[in-house]
Amino acid sequence: MNDIxxxxxxxxxxxxxxxxxxxxxxxxxxxxVNKAIAELxxxxxxxxxxLARKRLYRLLFIIPETANEFIVALEAEIxxxxxxxxxxxxxxxxxxxxxxxxxxIVDALDALDPETxxxxxxIGVETPSVRDAVKRTRxxxxxxxxxxxxxxxxxxxxxxxxxxxxxxxxxxxxxxRFIRRPGRILVITGSRLARDHLERRKGFDALMxxxxxxxxxxxxxxxxxxxxxxxxxxxxxxxxxxxxxGIYSSxxxxxxxxxxxxxxxxHDELCVVAHExxxxxxxxxxxxxxxxxxxxxxxHIVRSATRLLRxxxxxxPFDQTQERIRIDIYLKENLxxxxxxx
Amino acid sequence: MNDIxxxxxxxxxxxxxxxxxxxxxxxxxxxxVNKAIAELxxxxxxxxxxLARKRLYRLLFIIPETANEFIVALEAEIxxxxxxxxxxxxxxxxxxxxxxxxxxIVDALDALDPETxxxxxxIGVETPSVRDAVKRTRxxxxxxxxxxxxxxxxxxxxxxxxxxxxxxxxxxxxxxRFIRRPGRILVITGSRLARDHLERRKGFDALMxxxxxxxxxxxxxxxxxxxxxxxxxxxxxxxxxxxxxGIYSSxxxxxxxxxxxxxxxxHDELCVVAHExxxxxxxxxxxxxxxxxxxxxxxHIVRSATRLLRxxxxxxPFDQTQERIRIDIYLKENLxxxxxxx
DNA sequence: TTGAAAGCGATACCAG
DNA sequence: CTGGTATCGCTTTCAA
Numbered sequence: 048m049n050d051i052x053x054x055x056x057x058x059x060x061x062x063x064x065x066x067x068x069x070x071x072x073x074x075x076x077x078x079x080v081n082k083a084i085a086e087l088x089x090x091x092x093x094x095x096x097x098l099a100r101k102r103l104y105r106l107l108f109i110i111p112e113t114a115n116e117f118i119v120a121l122e123a124e125i126x127x128x129x130x131x132x133x134x135x136x137x138x139x140x141x142x143x144x145x146x147x148x149x150x151x152i153v154d155a156l157d158a159l160d161p162e163t164x165x166x167x168x169x170i171g172v173e174t175p176s177v178r179d180a181v182k183r184t185r186x187x188x189x190x191x192x193x194x195x196x197x198x199x200x201x202x203x204x205x206x207x208x209x210x211x212x213x214x215x216x217x218x219x220x221x222x223x224r225f226i227r228r229p230g231r232i233l234v235i236t237g238s239r240l241a242r243d244h245l246e247r248r249k250g251f252d253a254l255m256x257x258x259x260x261x262x263x264x265x266x267x268x269x270x271x272x273x274x275x276x277x278x279x280x281x282x283x284x285x286x287x288x289x290x291x292x293g294i295y296s297s298x299x300x301x302x303x304x305x306x307x308x309x310x311x312x313x314h315d316e317l318c319v320v321a322h323e324x325x326x327x328x329x330x331x332x333x334x335x336x337x338x339x340x341x342x343x344x345x346x347h348i349v350r351s352a353t354r355l356l357r358x359x360x361x362x363x364p365f366d367q368t369q370e371r372i373r374i375d376i377y378l379k380e381n382l383x384x385x386x387x388x389x
Numbered sequence: 390m391n392d393i394x395x396x397x398x399x400x401x402x403x404x405x406x407x408x409x410x411x412x413x414x415x416x417x418x419x420x421x422v423n424k425a426i427a428e429l430x431x432x433x434x435x436x437x438x439x440l441a442r443k444r445l446y447r448l449l450f451i452i453p454e455t456a457n458e459f460i461v462a463l464e465a466e467i468x469x470x471x472x473x474x475x476x477x478x479x480x481x482x483x484x485x486x487x488x489x490x491x492x493x494i495v496d497a498l499d500a501l502d503p504e505t506x507x508x509x510x511x512i513g514v515e516t517p518s519v520r521d522a523v524k525r526t527r528x529x530x531x532x533x534x535x536x537x538x539x540x541x542x543x544x545x546x547x548x549x550x551x552x553x554x555x556x557x558x559x560x561x562x563x564x565x566r567f568i569r570r571p572g573r574i575l576v577i578t579g580s581r582l583a584r585d586h587l588e589r590r591k592g593f594d595a596l597m598x599x600x601x602x603x604x605x606x607x608x609x610x611x612x613x614x615x616x617x618x619x620x621x622x623x624x625x626x627x628x629x630x631x632x633x634x635g636i637y638s639s640x641x642x643x644x645x646x647x648x649x650x651x652x653x654x655x656h657d658e659l660c661v662v663a664h665e666x667x668x669x670x671x672x673x674x675x676x677x678x679x680x681x682x683x684x685x686x687x688x689h690i691v692r693s694a695t696r697l698l699r700x701x702x703x704x705x706p707f708d709q710t711q712e713r714i715r716i717d718i719y720l721k722e723n724l725x726x727x728x729x730x731x
Numbered sequence: 732t733t734g735a736a737a738g739c740g741a742t743a744c745c746a747g
Numbered sequence: 748c749t750g751g752t753a754t755c756g757c758t759t760t761c762a763a
Contacts, residue, residue: 048756048757049756057733057734058733058734058735059734059735059756059757059758060733060734060735060736060758060759061732061733061734062757063757063758063759064732064733066757067758071732071733072732072733073732073733076732076733090475090476091476091756091757092440092476092755092756092757093476094436094437094439094440094477094478094756094757095436095440095739095755095756095757095758096756096757096758097436097739097757098434098436098437098440098739098740098741098755098756098757098758099738099739099756099757099758099759100739100757100758100759101739101758131708133432134432134433134434134435136436213722213723214723216722216723217720217722217723219722220720220721220722221720224566224567225566225567227569254722346710346711350711366473368688369688369692371725371726373715373717373723373725374723375715375717375718376717376718376719376720376723377718378559378562378563378718379562380555380558380559380561380562380596381555381556381558381559381715381716381718383713383715384713390740390741391740399749399750400749400750400751401740401741401742401750401751401752402742402743402744402749402750402751402752403748403749403750404741405741405742405743406748406749408741409742413748413749414748414749415748415749418748418749433740433741434739434740434741435741436740436741437739437740437741437742437755438740438741438742439741439755440739440740440741440742440754440755440756440757441740441741441742441743441754441755442741442742442743442755443742443754443755732763733762733763734761734762734763735760735761735762735763736759736760736761736762737758737759737760737761738757738758738759738760739756739757739758739759740755741754741755742753742754742755743752743753743754744751744752744753744754745750745751745752745753746749746750746751746752747748747749747750747751
């Protein structure tokens with residue numbers, strides 16, 4: 048910047064003004080400075096800028112208050128990454144709201160003050176009121192990303208999560224190829240309100256009927272992500288469909304399914320594909336109770352949300368390929384080792 | 390730091406000495422400073438430190454000079470990430486050496502000057518001479534990570550890549566479950582010198598014989614990562630084993646395999662699992678020529694190598710879970726969309 | 732509309 | 748052994 052000032056024959060302050068597009072500079076001056084910048088191949092030092100500006104990124108994660116393992120893992124990530132991120136001038140806060148309650152989300156969003164929070168990541172249900180609250184939040188100057196379940200109609204800045212239709216199709220393809228006889232398949236979903244659950248179901252059904260007509264998807268059960276509820280519902284289902292050859296657990300509540308299967312098993316002829324790698328589902332995969340797990344990496348989700356929120360606040364570009372959350376497929380062979388730090 | 394100096398009743402310079410464990414401070418003074426640090430809950434600002442120090446991270450990637458798609462993708466990542474990383478005071482250089490040539494790697498390593506390079510990532514063959522060169526490089530004060538193929542005996546600082554035994558097992562499990570009849574399986578490997586190729590083969594064979602005794606792995610062919618060579622060898626193999634029901638392409642050179650299969654296909658009864666997601670293998674997966682792809686993400690590899698090299702240079706801890714390269718499984722349903730920037 | 736100068740949090744060199 | 752001070756690259760008053 049010093050060089051630019053010298054070459055352009057102006058002061059540092061003026062260089063700063065044109066660099067940051069601040070008002071009050073004659074266009075001739077702007078030209079001079081820009082020419083110097085081009086000549087010198089200048090690259091701005093963000094770290095120094097942030098230092099001088101004492102910039103902080105105060106980010107908030109709004110998360111449904113449930114005990115399900117995926118949410119617990121996500122919260123753990125927020126906590127551990129938050130601890131690391133102090134070195135990068137960013138703080139991660141977490142706010143729990145009642146699950147599947149759009150009014151709670153709306154209230155949380157509306158209570159946000161742009162003076163104290165720069166960006167928010169929200170796991171939301173897609174209702175008109177949530178949509179409008181997201182719009183209001185962005186209008187206040189707070190960056191918003193949708194987490195896990197998209198809110199496209201709300202014009203959120205970004206979506207951080209997987210393509211759930213593709214995830215459903217992936218589960219179906221895997222199950223279709225693993226199962227070696229005709230038969231019936233059960234789908235366990237979570238809530239009708241959650242867009243991610245609906246999309247998985249949709250993708251699963253579509254691929255099954257396209258490619259595996261010999262497999263018949265029977266009516267799904269709505270487990271509300273509740274292990275106990277799921278555990279209770281299953282005996283009836285198995286009684287009604289004794290020839291069940293596959294189960295697609297598309298939402299949370301896996302421990303209930305696992306308990307049932309292990310209580311009544313082994314079920315050698317049953318192919319089970321579930322979502323989300325957690326301690327319980329990992330153990331089930333290793334034990335052979337589950338055949339495959341479809342996962343979205345919680346560490347990646349939190350890091351990605353953080354990077355996108357900061358990029359949005361700073362109005363700088365980001366690396367799309369890095370931010371794309373993968374649809375991970377885990378068999379017991381490619382399970383990552385469980386791991387710690389340093 | 391100012392606060393610490395004040396509270397401890399010493400100067401900034403002394404605080405700096407204690408913080409950086411520099412010599413020449415009385416232990417009583419050190420104690421005073423440490424007490425102040427503890428009291429104040431001080432967290433060091435790396436950005437400011439780097440600014441003052443004008444620290445640059447000059448990193449070098451030593452890559453075999455081949456046209457195979459995986460290496461090409463890796464080089465592209467190095468180039469694009471290198472361009473981004475100027476903002477983080479780090480430069481990425483690339484040096485190509487003849488493939489499978491340990492002397493070339495040794496020479497490249499020995500030519501390194503700690504004055505001009507801080508860290509190096511190397512894709513190497515594991516020979517005694519390479520091992521010793523890596524040790525010398527580290528002794529010179531240059532951080533070393535092994536890329537893609539591990540060099541454990543060299544005491545490299547880190548390995549960035551997948552567990553190749555597990556990758557081979559994963560391929561075997563997938564293939565074993567996809568194939569619905571007894572038959573023979575062909576494995577295409579790369580070079581006997583490359584540890585990663587050997588390990589994949591080993592894992593694949595082990596799981597096949599453990600879990601799928603009805604599938605018979607016939608002698609593998611060594612394709613040397615060369616598409617044309619592979620294309621030439623295949624007719625003979627198919628003539629010798631007309632009942633082939635699976636092919637595991639465990640190294641590079643997929644385009645040769647794809648050409649053969651598409652020239653002679655369709656092969657509906659043939660299950661093909663290959664390594665590395667590249668434009669060619671992606672197309673083959675989408676066309677149904679390949680059934681699954683095992684991948685290690687090149688973007689992740691380069692980012693991880695960069696982070697680990699910097700962490701090593703700075704002697705700071707890193708996040709193990711973030712640096713673990715996953716064994717990705719791709720079916721055509723969970724293929725990531727091809728993507729660009731911003 | 733422009734410039735001068737004081738920091739941001741840390742390092743490094745030179746004295747004492 | 749310890750302190751003073753210039754400096755890194757950029758932002759931000761305050762004046763002119």
